[in-house]
Every structure is written in C-alpha cells, then in structure tokens.
Amino acid sequence: MRRASNCGFLSAIAALWAALLSAGALAQTHAQPACTQPLYLTFDTGHMGVAPLIAQVLQRQQVKVTFFVAQEKTQQGDGTLGSTWAPWWAERAAEGHEFASHTLDHVYWQSDLPGSEPRFKMRPSAGAHMGQTLQWSAHDYCDSLKQASTRIEALTGRASLPLFRAPGGKTSPRLLAAAKACGYAHVGWAPAGFLGDELPSEKFSNAHLLDQAVNKIRAGDVLMAHLGIWSRTDPWAPAVLEPLIVQLKAKGFCFATLRNNPDYRRWLTQHPKG
Numbered sequence: 001m002r003r004a005s006n007c008g009f010l011s012a013i014a015a016l017w018a019a020l021l022s023a024g025a026l027a028q029t030h031a032q033p034a035c036t037q038p039l040y041l042t043f044d045t046g047h048m049g050v051a052p053l054i055a056q057v058l059q060r061q062q063v064k065v066t067f068f069v070a071q072e073k074t075q076q077g078d079g080t081l082g083s084t085w086a087p088w089w090a091e092r093a094a095e096g097h098e099f100a101s102h103t104l105d106h107v108y109w110q111s112d113l114p115g116s117e118p119r120f121k122m123r124p125s126a127g128a129h130m131g132q133t134l135q136w137s138a139h140d141y142c143d144s145l146k147q148a149s150t151r152i153e154a155l156t157g158r159a160s161l162p163l164f165r166a167p168g169g170k171t172s173p174r175l176l177a178a179a180k181a182c183g184y185a186h187v188g189w190a191p192a193g194f195l196g197d198e199l200p201s202e203k204f205s206n207a208h209l210l211d212q213a214v215n216k217i218r219a220g221d222v223l224m225a226h227l228g229i230w231s232r233t234d235p236w237a238p239a240v241l242e243p244l245i246v247q248l249k250a251k252g253f254c255f256a257t258l259r260n261n262p263d264y265r266r267w268l269t270q271h272p273k274g
Contacts, residue, residue: 035254037219040261041065041245042187044102044165045072045080046228051088053238054227059095061245063255067092067227068102068165068187069152072126075228079126081151093156098257101164101184104147105129107136109170118174125167141175142182162271163187163258165224185267187258190221195244197225197236210240214247222261 043054043065058065069081069089077084093099105127113119118138124130134140149160164184166175176186196209217223225237245255258264 035256037251037253038256038260039217039219039248039253040222040258041255042068042165042189042222042224042258044068044167044224044226045070045106046226047073047075047230048077048080048085048088049075049228050235050237051085051227054241055088055092057238057242057245058097061242061249063245064096064098064257065255066098066100066161066163066187066258067152068100069148069160070102070106070126070167071104071148071151072106080227081148081155086155089152089155090157093158096257098259099149099152099156099158099160100162100187100258101145101148101160103141103144103164103167104151105144106167107141107144108167109172109175112172112174118178120172120175138178138181141178142184145179145182145184161258162268163264183271185264185271187222187264189224190218192216192218193221193223195223195225195236195240197232197240198229199232201232201234201236206234206236206240209236210244210247213240213244214251217248217253219253222258 041063045068057063071079071081074080074082074085079085081089089099105124107122107124110121110123110133113121113135120136120141122134122136122141124132124134145164148164152160162183162185164179165187169188171186179186192213195213196204199209213223225241227237229236259268
C-alpha cells in the first residue's frame with residue numbers, strides 16, 4: 001500500500017510539473033516579441049479639452065508616452081497643473097507614463113542677450129507675466145524648469161525625468177548649456193514627428209496629417225503632439241491619434257517612453273533624478 005501511495009504521489013508531482021511547463025510554453029508563445037522599431041510619442045500640455053479622450057486611447061492601445069508639462073490655461077479648471085487636473089495626472093502616473101519639464105509658465109526663448117554671463121530675452125505665454133518680454137539669467141531659466149518638475153512630482157508622486165522641451169522648440173546653444181548645467185537635457189522631435197496638431201485645420205486636414213505621419217515616420221523618431229490646441233478648429237486628437245497608433249503598429253513599430261531612448265540613456269544614468 002505504501003509503495004502504491006508513493007507511486008501515486010510521484011505521478012501527481014510529474015503531472016503538475018508537466019502542466020506548469022505547458023503553461024510556461026503557452027505564455028512564451030503569446031509573449032510580445034522584442035521591439036526593434038521603437039517610437040517615442042510625447043505630449044506637451046495644452047487646453048486639456050481632449051486630455052480625457054487621449055488617455056482613453058493610450059490605455060486602450062497600451063501605449064506609454066512622455067508628457068512635457070507647464071502650468072497653462074485650460075478650458076476647464078485652474079490650469080494644467082492645478083488641482084482640477086491633479087487626479088488626471090495621478091492616473092497617468094499609475095499607468096506608467098513619464099513626465100518632464102516644459103517650463104512652468106510655458107516660456108518662449110526669444111534671443112540671447114549680450115554679456116559675459118548667459119542672459120536671455122524670454123516671453124511667457126501663461127502665468128503672472130503672460131505676454132511680457134522678460135530678461136532672464138540662467139538661474140531664472142533653471143528655476144522655471146525645476147518648478148514645473150516639482151509641480152508634476154507633487155501631483156503624481158512620481159519623479160520626473162531630467163529632461164525638458166523648450167516651448168516651440170526654440171533654443172540657443174547658450175540656453176541649452178544653461179539648462180544642462182542645472183541638470184536638464186533638451187528633447188526636440190524628428191521632422192516627421194511633428195504631428196501637426198497645432199497647424200490650421202483649414203489648410204491641414206486630419207486626413208492629410210494622418211497620411212503624412214504614417215508614410216514618413218521612421219524607427220527611433222520622437223513624435224510630438226499636444227493635450228489640446230486653442231487655434232485648431234478641427235481637433236487633431238483624438239481623431240488622428242488612434243488610427244495613427246494602429247497603423248504604425250501594423251507597420252511593425254512599437255512605443256516607449258523617453259526613459260528607454262538610447263539618445264538619452266547616458267544622460268539619465270548620469271542624472272538619476274527619475
């Protein structure tokens with residue numbers, strides 16, 4: 001009886017191992033293949049009117065992105081980084097998206113100022129000095145970068161990346177050097193990665209922008225769009241966003257955050273803010 005009982009026990013163990021191995025093989029069969037054609041989709045803040053719909057698309061398509069954040073005016077609530085939108089940002093952090101600075105008051109660089117010390121002519125498009133032309137030191141610019149990072153970190157509980165995007169992509173070598181000196185590397189976008197959501201819809205239809213992006217985007221490109229543009233009458237998002245993602249996936253592309261971009265890997269390693 002004891003021998004028969006042992007045989008039964010060993011048979012049960014063997015069957016269990018076979019089942020586990022089979023399940024592992026099945027999981028491996030259905031595992032996603034390694035991504036060899038990554039794209040880096042990024043969003044700058046905007047009026048946030050389409051933000052909930054964008055979030056739904058990203059969740060449905062299981063795409064992770066990097067958000068560049070500033071405290072801008074919104075259609076509803078107290079600004080992009082105000083209390084109204086705090087739950088929205090917290091949800092994006094929980095989903096695994098990344099965040100970086102877009103300057104606190106969405107401040108445009110206009111020109112370098114003469115002198116031995118770096119100084120800049122700047123123009124905020126939001127905040128207390130909206131529309132004014134200001135003269136900033138390198139310290140002033142760094143402070144604006146850090147304030148945006150600090151605000152999003154407070155809203156999400158997640159450290160932002162030591163990266164930034166200058167509004168409009170407008171920079172100078174001196175401005176970039178000043179930002180790097182205080183721990184921020186600049187992120188632009190690929191020519192084909194300009195998705196055109198801020199262009200006038202009367203001249204650039206959504207269908208045209210979709211077709212152009214699908215045909216011109218290449219592996220490794222950084223893509224740029226916004227969480228709502230005031231001037232575009234036919235919103236680009238989410239109308240173009242989901243078809244764009246679906247068609248790019250069908251061409252073999254995948255999506256990752258800038259944390260995984262090889263162009264910034266060394267910088268992120270040396271500046272482990274995030």
